[in-house]
Amino acid sequence: MQAIPQYLLELNPEQREAALATEGPVLVLAGAGSGKTRTLVYRIRYLIEDKGINPRAILAVTFTNKAAAEMRERVAKMVGRTAKGVTLSTFHSLGARLLRDYGDRLGMPKDFTIYPTSDQVQAIKRIVAEEVHISATVGEDTFDFKKVLFTIGDWKNRLITPEQAAVEVAEGQIRGDRRDDYAVLAADVYPRYEQTLRAAGACDFDDLLVLPVKLLREHMDVREKLWKRWRYLMVDEYQDTNGAQFEMARLMAGPLKNLCVVGDDDQSIYAWRGADVTNILDFERHYPGARVVILEENYRSTQRILEAANGVIANNTTRKAKTLRTGNAIGPKIDYWLMEEHGVKSAEELEAEMIAREIGIRAPLEKLTRGDFAVLYRTNLQAKPIEEALRAANIPYRVIGGQSFFDRKEVADLVAYLRVIVNPRDEVSLRRIINYPTRGIGRTTLLKLIDAARAAQQPLYETLKRVDTIEGVTRGTGEAVRSFVEMMEEMRLEFHATQAAIEHGITTQRTLVGFVRELVKRVRLEDAVRADNAKSEKAAAVRVEILREFVEGVGRFEERTWAERPPLDEEDDWNPPALRTFLERVSLTDDDDRKEKEEENPDLVTLMTMHSAKGLEFPHVFIVGLEEEILPHSRSMSASAAAEADAEESWQKFELNGGTDPIAEERRLFYVGITRARHRLTLSGCATRRSRENVKPRKPSRFLSEISPDLLDQRAGALTRQSSLSPEESQNFRKNLFADLRKQLQGGG
Numbered sequence: 105m106q107a108i109p110q111y112l113l114e115l116n117p118e119q120r121e122a123a124l125a126t127e128g129p130v131l132v133l134a135g136a137g138s139g140k141t142r143t144l145v146y147r148i149r150y151l152i153e154d155k156g157i158n159p160r161a162i163l164a165v166t167f168t169n170k171a172a173a174e175m176r177e178r179v180a181k182m183v184g185r186t187a188k189g190v191t192l193s194t195f196h197s198l199g200a201r202l203l204r205d206y207g208d209r210l211g212m213p214k215d216f217t218i219y220p221t222s223d224q225v226q227a228i229k230r231i232v233a234e235e236v237h238i239s240a241t242v243g244e245d246t247f248d249f250k251k252v253l254f255t256i257g258d259w260k261n262r263l264i265t266p267e268q269a270a271v272e273v274a275e276g277q278i279r280g281d282r283r284d285d286y287a288v289l290a291a292d293v294y295p296r297y298e299q300t301l302r303a304a305g306a307c308d309f310d311d312l313l314v315l316p317v318k319l320l321r322e323h324m325d326v327r328e329k330l331w332k333r334w335r336y337l338m339v340d341e342y343q344d345t346n347g348a349q350f351e352m353a354r355l356m357a358g359p360l361k362n363l364c365v366v367g368d369d370d371q372s373i374y375a376w377r378g379a380d381v382t383n384i385l386d387f388e389r390h391y392p393g394a395r396v397v398i399l400e401e402n403y404r405s406t407q408r409i410l411e412a413a414n415g416v417i418a419n420n421t422t423r424k425a426k427t428l429r430t431g432n433a434i435g436p437k438i439d440y441w442l443m444e445e446h447g448v449k450s451a452e453e454l455e456a457e458m459i460a461r462e463i464g465i466r467a468p469l470e471k472l473t474r475g476d477f478a479v480l481y482r483t484n485l486q487a488k489p490i491e492e493a494l495r496a497a498n499i500p501y502r503v504i505g506g507q508s509f510f511d512r513k514e515v516a517d518l519v520a521y522l523r524v525i526v527n528p529r530d531e532v533s534l535r536r537i538i539n540y541p542t543r544g545i546g547r548t549t550l551l552k553l554i555d556a557a558r559a560a561q562q563p564l565y566e567t568l569k570r571v572d573t574i575e576g577v578t579r580g581t582g583e584a585v586r587s588f589v590e591m592m593e594e595m596r597l598e599f600h601a602t603q604a605a606i607e608h609g610i611t612t613q614r615t616l617v618g619f620v621r622e623l624v625k626r627v628r629l630e631d632a633v634r635a636d637n638a639k640s641e642k643a644a645a646v647r648v649e650i651l652r653e654f655v656e657g658v659g660r661f662e663e664r665t666w667a668e669r670p671p672l673d674e675e676d677d678w679n680p681p682a683l684r685t686f687l688e689r690v691s692l693t694d695d696d697d698r699k700e701k702e703e704e705n706p707d708l709v710t711l712m713t714m715h716s717a718k719g720l721e722f723p724h725v726f727i728v729g730l731e732e733e734i735l736p737h738s739r740s741m742s743a744s745a746a747a748e749a750d751a752e753e754s755w756q757k758f759e760l761n762g763g764t765d766p767i768a769e770e771r772r773l774f775y776v777g778i779t780r781a782r783h784r785l786t787l788s789g790c791a792t793r794r795s796r797e798n799v800k801p802r803k804p805s806r807f808l809s810e811i812s813p814d815l816l817d818q819r820a821g822a823l824t825r826q827s828s829l830s831p832e833e834s835q836n837f838r839k840n841l842f843a844d845l846r847k848q849l850q851g852g853g
């Protein structure tokens with residue numbers, strides 16, 4: 105027998121078994137921090153270095169861009185340059201890539217557009233206004249577009265076609281299912297929505313899964329090509345795959361079935377987005393003969409943190425019981441702060457200040473960098489006070505997720521221009537910019553043009569070109585339309601010339617960014633942004649800065665792409681920078697570009713939701729807002745409050761997912777949060793919260809009572825004047841501080 109490579113001794117026997125089992129289906133089902141992701145990384149190394157597998161035959165899929173980036177880094181560190189050939193991707197970017205390469209089989213143009221939520225809503229609004237009837241039970245005034253959108257999204261994630269949806273709804277009606285009022289409407293909208301998207305050469309996020317599945321199911325030659333290309337598949341966080349992702353993985357794995365999936369049913373937190381935990385629980389049924397590996401040792405957290413996590417998750421009754429132990433140190437107690445308001449400051453503000461202070465004290469005391477701290481919360485809205493406190497304390501931080509760059513109006517407007525330039529059939533984008541900045545093409549004219557376009561069964565853009573032939577458009581307006589089209593055509597010409605020059609190797613480096621700058625100038629976009637923010641000079645300056653920042657992002661994208669150019673013999677996988685690739689990236693990754701900059705300065709405190717923290721770890725983790733109605737999140741939230749708090753989550757979760765127990769899912773989310781911490785965990789919540797004039801009492805989260813009290817160090821009150829340090833720590837802190845000061849004084853002469 106061949107000797108086991110030295111590096112595999114850095115795995116425990118079970119992990120090693122999973123890494124070595126390269127052929128056939130493998131499931132690693134194990135608790136948090138047990139080395140599932142680590143096992144995948146070592147497995148990739150083993151495949152390349154010892155099995156001599158071409159890195160290009162390896163495909164690893166993770167859930168977030170951040171997780172994919174992290175894995176890429178870990179593989180690159182271990183394997184070196186050849187690791188570049190490995191495909192490390194999210195399901196959605198993999199889907200986008202398959203569509204780009206083979207979408208023509210489904211009639212998708214090469215330059216297809218990916219609609220973000222705002223554009224999806226626009227499309228639905230149009231359909232509802234023009235094509236379908238809103239029933240009295242739904243109500244015209246209380247009508248919520250997002251609900252329709254989410255219902256359609258839920259169908260798509262379960263691979264349910266418009267025809268099947270219609271049947272499902274009809275059956276629901278027969279059963280007298282009350283939730284079906286919206287579903288009826290959604291079923292009516294669904295086929296038209298699909299038509300609208302296809303006609304515009306566009307797709308939505310869910311289509312990035314649905315269409316590749318369709319492609320793979322219907323086209324044997326594509327399937328075979330992909331099977332030849334990717335022979336070793338891995339999926340991290342498999343517990344959160346939905347129906348479409350499950351099917352995509354199955355089809356990609358093909359007859360070889362070299363598919364290794366890892367996950368933890370206790371960390372399944374995306375049921376609201378259609379994730380189906382039975383995908384992992386039934387893996388052996390789906391893949392008969394699969395090898396199953398269970399890991400039981402946690403390498404990440406202290407004993408106390410692990411005990412707290414185990415205590416919480418034990419309250420979920422329907423779970424696969426797992427033991428998780430650790431050989432790590434017992435560690436400090438878990439802090440729990442119950443904040444009260446004090447003077448002019450609300451409890452929430454004091455909670456944030458307390459965190460800023462704690463980071464200020466702990467970092468030097470425990471020799472941690474800022475990057476070693478993370479603050480986790482339930483919804484993005486909770487980030488604001490924390491950001492303010494950190495800013496006031498001069499502690500640099502980054503917020504993951506939240507309002508994406510891409511959803512900002514000024515950026516979205518520019519993106520709409522770029523999209524129309526790349527794909528003039530994109531009607532939603534065209535309607536967004538046709539009169540922005542204002543150029544005298546009013547709503548009435550627009551409607552006339554749209555009518556004419558529909559009547560002639562022609563894209564709107566083409567209709568604009570023949571505005572003279574359209575009845576009822578005044579001379580002045582006609583002139584405005586003509587000059588808009590002329591400008592756009594010039595820019596399109598310019599664009600195609602630029603893109604062709606890049607593709608033929610005539611120019612390299614920052615070429616596209618020059619084009620985009622020129623466009624911004626031609627359209628006078630900066631003036632428009634200033635006019636939109638005329639009330640505040642400061643706001644206007646910020647927005648213009650955001651716009652410029654985005655434009656410069658195009659340049660960084662170009663540089664990066666050129667820098668990634670592989671040696672010539674591997675080039676079939678690489679393409680020179682293209683505007684459509686850039687647009688695809690901005691729609692898939694909201695913080696791709698910011699991340700780029702952060703790599704230059706990794707020393708930042710991380711702020712994010714518990715959802716986005718999945719798979720990550722930090723030496724010191726704060727979890728804030730541990731109150732009823734926040735965690736667990738309120739189920740009785742009104743529609744508007746829910747939309748405000750975190751539209752997607754609350755909606756789907758409570759409206760659509762009748763089948764799963766929402767409290768159990770919230771508990772799993774808390775479990776994910778706790779298990780991100782390596783050495784220290786600080787929990788906090790507010791005793792009161794202010795809403796407008798009122799001060800409302802709050803109840804601590806029920807999940808806190810599931811942690812054994814001897815693990816906790818509890819404090820209550822206004823707190824900010826107290827220290828969280830033990831007397832001993834406090835003495836040490838002073839000593840260090842004086843030593844530092846002395847050094848500084850001496851250094852400064």
Ligand SMILES: Nc1ncnc2c1ncn2[C@@H]1O[C@H](COP(=O)(O)OP(=O)(O)OP(=O)(O)O)[C@@H](O)[C@H]1O
Nearest residue numbers: 114115116135136137138139140141142403404719
């Ligand atoms: N055999 C091992 N020896 C030393 N350290 C290990 C070992 N296995 C895992 N670790 C370390 O433990 C930590 C957790 O590992 P990893 O992130 O792979 O866990 P995971 O199971 O993927 O967790 P999660 O469920 O949170 O995604 C990492 O820092 C990893 O390097």
Ligand SMILES: [Mg+2]
Nearest residue numbers: 140141340719
């Ligand atoms: Mg992991």
